[in-house]
Amino acid sequence: MAKIIEIESVYKTYGTRTKxxxxxxxxxxxERNSFSWLVGASGSGKTTLLxxxxxxxxxxxxxxxINDKAITKMKEKEKAKFRAHHLGFVFQFHYLMPEFTxxxxxxxxxxxxxxxxxxxxxxxxxxxxxxxGLGHVYTHYPKEMSGGEQQRTAIARAIFxxxxxxxxxxxxxxxxxxAAASVYEIIRDLHQTYGxxxxxxTHDQITPQKNERVIRLHDGEIIEDKVx
Amino acid sequence: xxxxLKTAYRFIKHHKLQNLVIMLAVIxxxxxxxxxxxxxxxxxxxxxxxxxxxxxxxxxxLVERKLNTSEEDKLILQIMEFEEVDVVFYENFLNGNIxxxxxxxxxxxxxxxxxxxxxxxxAYREMFGIGIEETLVKGRLNDPTKMEIMLDDEYAKQIGxxxxxxxxxxxxxxxxxxxxxxxxxxxxxxFHYKNNFTYLPRTTVVNQSYGTxxxxxxxxxxETSTAVVEKIxxxxxxxxxxxxxxxxxxxxxxxxxxxxxxxxxxxVLISITIFIVVLNMLNYSIQKKYREIGILKAMGLNNKSMxxxxxxxxxxxASFATVFGLFFGRLAVYYYGKWMxxxxxxxxxxxxxxxxxxxxxxxxxxxxxxxxxxxFSFRKTNKMAIIDLIKY
Numbered sequence: 032m033a034k035i036i037e038i039e040s041v042y043k044t045y046g047t048r049t050k051x052x053x054x055x056x057x058x059x060x061x062e063r064n065s066f067s068w069l070v071g072a073s074g075s076g077k078t079t080l081l082x083x084x085x086x087x088x089x090x091x092x093x094x095x096x097i098n099d100k101a102i103t104k105m106k107e108k109e110k111a112k113f114r115a116h117h118l119g120f121v122f123q124f125h126y127l128m129p130e131f132t133x134x135x136x137x138x139x140x141x142x143x144x145x146x147x148x149x150x151x152x153x154x155x156x157x158x159x160x161x162x163x164g165l166g167h168v169y170t171h172y173p174k175e176m177s178g179g180e181q182q183r184t185a186i187a188r189a190i191f192x193x194x195x196x197x198x199x200x201x202x203x204x205x206x207x208x209x210a211a212a213s214v215y216e217i218i219r220d221l222h223q224t225y226g227x228x229x230x231x232x233t234h235d236q237i238t239p240q241k242n243e244r245v246i247r248l249h250d251g252e253i254i255e256d257k258v259x
Numbered sequence: 260x261x262x263x264l265k266t267a268y269r270f271i272k273h274h275k276l277q278n279l280v281i282m283l284a285v286i287x288x289x290x291x292x293x294x295x296x297x298x299x300x301x302x303x304x305x306x307x308x309x310x311x312x313x314x315x316x317x318x319x320x321l322v323e324r325k326l327n328t329s330e331e332d333k334l335i336l337q338i339m340e341f342e343e344v345d346v347v348f349y350e351n352f353l354n355g356n357i358x359x360x361x362x363x364x365x366x367x368x369x370x371x372x373x374x375x376x377x378x379x380x381x382a383y384r385e386m387f388g389i390g391i392e393e394t395l396v397k398g399r400l401n402d403p404t405k406m407e408i409m410l411d412d413e414y415a416k417q418i419g420x421x422x423x424x425x426x427x428x429x430x431x432x433x434x435x436x437x438x439x440x441x442x443x444x445x446x447x448x449x450f451h452y453k454n455n456f457t458y459l460p461r462t463t464v465v466n467q468s469y470g471t472x473x474x475x476x477x478x479x480x481x482e483t484s485t486a487v488v489e490k491i492x493x494x495x496x497x498x499x500x501x502x503x504x505x506x507x508x509x510x511x512x513x514x515x516x517x518x519x520x521x522x523x524x525x526x527v528l529i530s531i532t533i534f535i536v537v538l539n540m541l542n543y544s545i546q547k548k549y550r551e552i553g554i555l556k557a558m559g560l561n562n563k564s565m566x567x568x569x570x571x572x573x574x575x576x577a578s579f580a581t582v583f584g585l586f587f588g589r590l591a592v593y594y595y596g597k598w599m600x601x602x603x604x605x606x607x608x609x610x611x612x613x614x615x616x617x618x619x620x621x622x623x624x625x626x627x628x629x630x631x632x633x634x635f636s637f638r639k640t641n642k643m644a645i646i647d648l649i650k651y
Contacts, residue, residue: 087557087645108561115559126554126649130269142262143559 035195035228036061036084041093043079043251053079055251057093061196061230066222068239069232071248077232078200080248084230085118085198086110098195115143119189119227121199125181127173133184134160134169140192159187163217179210183217190221199231211235263564266555267571274544281540281573281629282580288533289584289625290591292526293613296621297592299522300611303515316481317488317503319495321472335474337494343483347476350374351461355430359420360438367418369428370456379403382458391445398422398443406437408457412444534628537573541636545569552640553648562641569633577629581622 036059043054054076061067069077082088084095086102095103097117105113119140127136137156138148146152160169163183168176176184182202189197199218203211219240222229239245239259247255271278321331331349338347350372357369374382379400383391391400391409401407410420420426420441428437439457478484484503491501505512545552552565592611599609640648 082646085557087649111556111559111561113559114557118559120554120557122554122649126550128266128269128551128554130266130273139262139555140558142265143555143564 033063034060035063035065035098036230037096038080038084039094039096041080041083041095042091043076043083043088044091053251054083057251057253059246059253059256061228063195064226064228065244066219066229066242067231067244067246068237069230069246069248070234070237073234074250075248076251077248081198081200081230081232084196085120086114115140117195119192119194119197121182121185121189121197121202123201123204125173125178125185125205127181127184127188129173132170132172133165133176133180136173136184137169137187137191139188140194144192156187156191159191160184163187163221164213177210178206179213182206182210182214186214186217186221190225190227193225194227196228196230199229201232201234203233203235260564260567262560263567264571266568267575270544270548270568270572271575277540277544278572278576281537281576282583284533284536284540285577285580285625285629286584286587288529288536289581289621290588292529292621292625293585293588294591294595295522295525295529296617297588297609297611297613299518300613301609302518302522304610304612316478316484317476317491317501319474319491320500320502321474331474334491334494338474338476338491341487341490343478343480343487345477345479347474348375348377349461350473350475352471352473353430355428357418357426357428357455359418360425360427365418366429368455371428371430371459372456373459373461375461377458377460379409379458382460383409394445396444396446398441401440401442403458403460406439407442408439408459409443409445410441410457411455412446414455415441415444530624530628533625534632537577537629537632538636541569541573541633545636545640549640549643549648549651553645553651556645557649565640566634566637569637570630573629573633574626577626578622581625584625585618585621 038057038059041054041057042052045051045053053074057076057080069080071077079088083090084097084102086105090103093103094101097113100113102110102113127133128139131139134153134156137160138152141152142148157166157169160166163186165180165183165187168180168184173181173184182205186199186202189199202218203214206214215237218229218231221227237245241259244258245255246253319334335347335349338344351374353371353373355369355371356366358364358366379402380391382403396412398409401409408426415421422441422443424441426439426441428439430437476487478487481504484505488501488503495501555565556562592609596607596609596611600607
């Protein structure tokens with residue numbers, strides 16, 4: 032299967048006087064339409080790796096390519112454009128824009144891309160939201176929604192623009208177990224439906240399903256990489 | 260851009276209090292600026308009125324007599340066509356000496372201004388800027404056609420002349436003396452001129468070929484004198500000299516400059532204050548939105564578009580606030596003007612002219628200040644990593 036993300040000998044070091052290596056010589060690749068879990072204890076470097084893949088942070092050494100384009104060599108403006116067209120984000124906290132309704136939040140990535148929001152696009156967004164159980168709240172503002180609804184809106188926002196890769200950083204970290212299970216179910220379902228590459232960082236004990244990959248990090252190094 | 264505008268609008272809609280404080284700062288600033296601007300106009304009027312409004316502002320010296328009479332007449336007709344010009348006339352300036360009739364009296368330097376046959380009050384006003392009726396201290400107004408003259412009270416005392424005295428003027432160019440009756444004295448008070456001159460109508464001077472000739476004029480607005488001078492110079496093609504009050508009355512220019520400097524300083528200080536208030540409010544507002552800025556940037560909104568959000572937000576708020584500020588400023592000026600009425604004459608004392616350009620300039624200045632504040636407020640976020648903004 033074609034590779035979508037290639038990480039070559041990546042290091043990430045923080046600090047100037049006292050240097051801390053958060054990632055050490057990480058070499059990794061992700062196949063198109065794959066589903067991967069990044070797991071590990073706190074401070075193992077999983078969120079850092081995610082931030083480097085998405086271009087939100089810069090590598091100390093090494094190279095990351097997405098769709099054969101080296102994100103590590105892009106200028107800030109190029110990175111922004113690249114993220115707008117190729118990446119989707121789900122954060123630990125929903126991080127929705129409080130000034131926009133749930134539906135408007137879902138449409139933001141398309142608006143950033145410069146796509147004109149037509150009635151059809153809106154209808155498609157509503158259909159997606161209905162699919163993940165948000166049909167009754169799409170006109171609500173984030174403060175009028177529950178934590179689970181907010182996080183599902185964030186997932187809808189990440190997926191609706193149909194990016195190449197969705198990066199989810201502990202998407203259930205702020206939810207109770209029932210809501211968390213529901214979110215994972217939705218993520219897996221959307222992956223099946225849309226065939227988008229998913230990289231999900233989690234603290235939770237997970238039970239990988241068939242074809243799901245688990246990458247375990249410890250002290251900035253990959254200690255396990257297994258496809259189920 | 261459309262998304263930036265939409266986001267800016269939402270930021271305004273959902274953070275009313277913050278934007279209201281920014282609005283209030285701009286409203287107060289614009290209102291005060293407008294009031295100060297009006298004060299500036301009033302001060303300018305006071306300066307110009309006191310020194311200039313009723314006297315000649317532009318003077319063409321026909322010293323070299325290079326123009327013949329028909330050319331002079333033509334020139335006057337052409338000048339009369341200028342929309343800036345209120346009154347234009349010939350003036351002949353004769354210098355000589357005067358003494359009180361009688362034995363053993365001293366000669367004193369004296370000047371005669373010979374012009375058209377004006378009414379006394381009009382002549383003094385147009386030629387010397389003196390409201391002769393208001394400043395009369397002794398005697399009565401003269402009838403120039405009957406060889407009657409008036410003198411400055413201070414000058415009359417200096418030469419020992421009193422109302423009713425006969426005064427004899429000697430000018431070597433006249434070829435003979437002239438005798439006048441002193442009918443009254445006036446006191447211009449604040450001007451402190453050494454007023455050793457008087458006005459005579461042209462008909463009383465037989466030989467008009469002597470002395471220094473001028474074409475003098477007063478303008479509707481003395482500030483337009485430079486433009487008028489240039490126009491006359493074009494007509495004269497360098498054959499005679501043309502001066503305006505700005506060259507001869509440096510003191511007024513100094514006063515006007517001082518007035519402009521004071522008003523300008525106040526305006527700048529107010530602008531800086533508004534800048535600081537808006538900057539602080541925006542800093543606070545943007546700091547509260549670090550996470551949202553980070554999320555939008557993570558989703559691919561570039562720095563320029565993000566900057567536009569805050570620039571548009573500030574521009575929208577500032578433009579409304581500027582309109583309100585101008586309205587309230589205008590209202591304050593209106594009521595202040597109504598209150599500033601002369602108790603006896605009931606005439607307004609707070610006279611000002613605010614032009615459309617002043618409104619536009621004030622609006623543009625405030626918009627610039629607000630937009631500049633938004634630029635500086637947002638600049639910090641450009642230097643922060645997206646991940647730091649999100650985690651803030």
